[in-house]
Amino acid sequence: WFAIATAVQAQSDPLPSWNDTAPKKAIVTFVERVTKEGSPDFVPAPARIAVFDNDGTLWTEHPMYTQLVFALDRVKTMAKDHPEWKDKQPFKAVLEGDLKALAAAGEKGLVDLIMTTHAGMTDDQFATIVTEWLAKARDPRFKRPYTELVYQPMLELLAYLRANGFKTFIVSGGGIEFMRPWSESVYGVPPDQVVGSSIKTEFFMRDGVPVLLRLPQVNFVDDKAGKPVGINAHIGQRPIAAVGNSDGDLQMLQWTTLGASTPRFGMIIHHTDAEREYAYDRDTDFGRLDEALAIAPINGWTVVDMKSDWKEIFPHK
Amino acid sequence: WFAIATAVQAQSDPLPSWNDTAPKKAIVTFVERVTKEGSPDFVPAPARIAVFDNDGTLWTEHPMYTQLVFALDRVKTMAKDHPEWKDKQPFKAVLEGDLKALAAAGEKGLVDLIMTTHAGMTDDQFATIVTEWLAKARDPRFKRPYTELVYQPMLELLAYLRANGFKTFIVSGGGIEFMRPWSESVYGVPPDQVVGSSIKTEFFMRDGVPVLLRLPQVNFVDDKAGKPVGINAHIGQRPIAAVGNSDGDLQMLQWTTLGASTPRFGMIIHHTDAEREYAYDRDTDFGRLDEALAIAPINGWTVVDMKSDWKEIFPHK
Ligand SMILES: [Ca+2]
Numbered sequence: 197w198f199a200i201a202t203a204v205q206a207q208s209d210p211l212p213s214w215n216d217t218a219p220k221k222a223i224v225t226f227v228e229r230v231t232k233e234g235s236p237d238f239v240p241a242p243a244r245i246a247v248f249d250n251d252g253t254l255w256t257e258h259p260m261y262t263q264l265v266f267a268l269d270r271v272k273t274m275a276k277d278h279p280e281w282k283d284k285q286p287f288k289a290v291l292e293g294d295l296k297a298l299a300a301a302g303e304k305g306l307v308d309l310i311m312t313t314h315a316g317m318t319d320d321q322f323a324t325i326v327t328e329w330l331a332k333a334r335d336p337r338f339k340r341p342y343t344e345l346v347y348q349p350m351l352e353l354l355a356y357l358r359a360n361g362f363k364t365f366i367v368s369g370g371g372i373e374f375m376r377p378w379s380e381s382v383y384g385v386p387p388d389q390v391v392g393s394s395i396k397t398e399f400f401m402r403d404g405v406p407v408l409l410r411l412p413q414v415n416f417v418d419d420k421a422g423k424p425v426g427i428n429a430h431i432g433q434r435p436i437a438a439v440g441n442s443d444g445d446l447q448m449l450q451w452t453t454l455g456a457s458t459p460r461f462g463m464i465i466h467h468t469d470a471e472r473e474y475a476y477d478r479d480t481d482f483g484r485l486d487e488a489l490a491i492a493p494i495n496g497w498t499v500v501d502m503k504s505d506w507k508e509i510f511p512h513k
Numbered sequence: 514w515f516a517i518a519t520a521v522q523a524q525s526d527p528l529p530s531w532n533d534t535a536p537k538k539a540i541v542t543f544v545e546r547v548t549k550e551g552s553p554d555f556v557p558a559p560a561r562i563a564v565f566d567n568d569g570t571l572w573t574e575h576p577m578y579t580q581l582v583f584a585l586d587r588v589k590t591m592a593k594d595h596p597e598w599k600d601k602q603p604f605k606a607v608l609e610g611d612l613k614a615l616a617a618a619g620e621k622g623l624v625d626l627i628m629t630t631h632a633g634m635t636d637d638q639f640a641t642i643v644t645e646w647l648a649k650a651r652d653p654r655f656k657r658p659y660t661e662l663v664y665q666p667m668l669e670l671l672a673y674l675r676a677n678g679f680k681t682f683i684v685s686g687g688g689i690e691f692m693r694p695w696s697e698s699v700y701g702v703p704p705d706q707v708v709g710s711s712i713k714t715e716f717f718m719r720d721g722v723p724v725l726l727r728l729p730q731v732n733f734v735d736d737k738a739g740k741p742v743g744i745n746a747h748i749g750q751r752p753i754a755a756v757g758n759s760d761g762d763l764q765m766l767q768w769t770t771l772g773a774s775t776p777r778f779g780m781i782i783h784h785t786d787a788e789r790e791y792a793y794d795r796d797t798d799f800g801r802l803d804e805a806l807a808i809a810p811i812n813g814w815t816v817v818d819m820k821s822d823w824k825e826i827f828p829h830k
């Protein structure tokens with residue numbers, strides 16, 4: 197029976213939520229090329245590094261980044277200890293739900309919001325705050341926890357790569373400590389395989405107990421040309437596969453796929469499905485995709501059309 | 514025969530270069546406690562994180578750090594393209610072998626040396642320079658490549674922890690990119706599990722080829738209170754075991770072992786063997802051990818006396 201079981205297993209589809217269109221074929225062809233021992237394209241397992249953007253690549257980023265929803269919710273929760281906020285921007289805008297005033301506060305306003313809601317506590321306290329928020333928060337359109345608004349085809353791709361000896365990493369413009377509390381349970385990616393933007397931390401002993409305090413200072417922005425820098429800092433070798441969804445992933449895709457001597461795989465998730473999720477590319481504040489989409493065919497990057505290439509969007513309840 | 518083979522395997526000693534003294538017993542007791550399912554001290558595999566300092570903990574750091582030997586050698590190699598160095602400190606001191614003048618150049622002189630020898634090339638080029646240097650360089654006392662002056666008992670400890678579901682990381686004050694080219698082959702630690710000091714890098718496209726250029730600017734110093742910060746940045750969870758050899762590891766040992774709800778293991782390698790290696794603690798420029806040694810018994814940290822606890826120092830040729 198062993199031979200039969202193996203044969204059945206080999207025939208079972210590891211990517212059932214992908215339609216039998218070009219992207220699925222491109223994925224399987226690439227994985228078979230680099231894992232076939234003795235082939236000139238063979239890549240040994242320690243070099244099988246795959247990197248994934250998070251917002252819009254692994255989970256939904258519309259109508260706004262989930263981490264921004266979190267920050268706005270935190271302002272509302274923290275407001276009872278900050279009566280001064282009802283007269284102070286950008287907090288006033290958040291408390292009054294005035295998105296126009298919030299937008300007018302610009303990047304500085306956004307950094308103020310992030311620092312106020314993400315710093316001033318220990319790393320353990322922040323992880324607890326994130327975990328408790330995710331347990332309760334629900335997306336208003338889909339009425340589901342944000343950690344269920346992950347893409348089923350991408351969960352299958354992560355698992356398929358790992359089953360073929362790949363080490364899978366998240367490389368996100370989002371906050372590294374915002375993702376780590378749930379990356380293992382949701383994506384199967386352990387905390388040390390998460391790369392992201394960060395604020396500074398400081399270590400000291402407080403009453404005999406070691407503390408890592410989160411400081412309101414930007415440490416690293418893991419976006420655009422920062423992504424290859426973050427990949428090098430955390431992973432220390434060039435990936436052979438990269439998946440993203442916006443111009444923020446352009447340099448990560450270049451770093452992964454161009455000028456290399458072994459086969460490489462680059463993929464862009466194009467949001468084309470307003471009915472089942474969202475449709476956007478050039479004209480959006482969250483996940484703008486323009487230059488990377490234009491250059492994809494020239495660089496041999498696979499573009500996923502969510503509407504026609506994905507059978508399912510989210511995991512079944 | 515399967516039962517017999519298993520029994521033989523279970524009885525074979527995973528730490529043969531360790532004498533049957535207290536440190537070996539402490540190691541085995543800790544590992545058995547945290548890996549015994551159903552026990553109140555059980556720690557699930559994803560949380561079995563062990564961190565190791567490098568210089569003086571995994572390999573020899575006397576008469577000076579190997580990376581400093583590398584930097585001095587690089588100055589000599591690069592001098593033919595820099596005729597001005599014969600009149601310019603600290604380069605003049607290096608070229609003339611004048612260690613007194615080199616010491617007089619102080620920390621600024623050292624940073625100059627490091628930046629000159631470690632920056633200005635791509636990350637790939639630097640990895641090649643390190644690899645080629647290590648292949649040729651020999652320690653003057655032991656007449657062996659530096660990567661053979663690693664501690665056999667520590668290689669066994671790394672392997673023993675991994676065999677028990679631990680993920681092993683290097684957390685060194687040394688340069689992260691100086692260790693990564695050889696950490697996997699020498700220690701079994703892949704590049705993404707190496708944490709260390711770093712300089713800044715910059716990504717750009719050059720003639721259609723992606724490049725990461727190493728810049729002459731300090732990015733992060735992974736020493737003392739920087740070690741818990743580096744651990745948090747790269748690993749994202751608190752280790753349950755830490756091994757170091759100097760006061761530079763004090764905060765890493767505190768962060769790992771103090772105020773925790775599950776069993777923790779802290780260990781200090783004390784260099785006591787002038788005959789087989791070196792003997793030093795309070796009075797040395799490389800690997801000063803004072804405060805951490807004094808506080809070890811109070812914090813329950815195991816101190817390894819190299820002379821009496823280790824059967825072997827280096828791997829056999
Ligand atoms: Ca994205």
Ligand SMILES: [Ca+2]
Nearest residue numbers: 566568569759
């Ligand atoms: Ca050390």
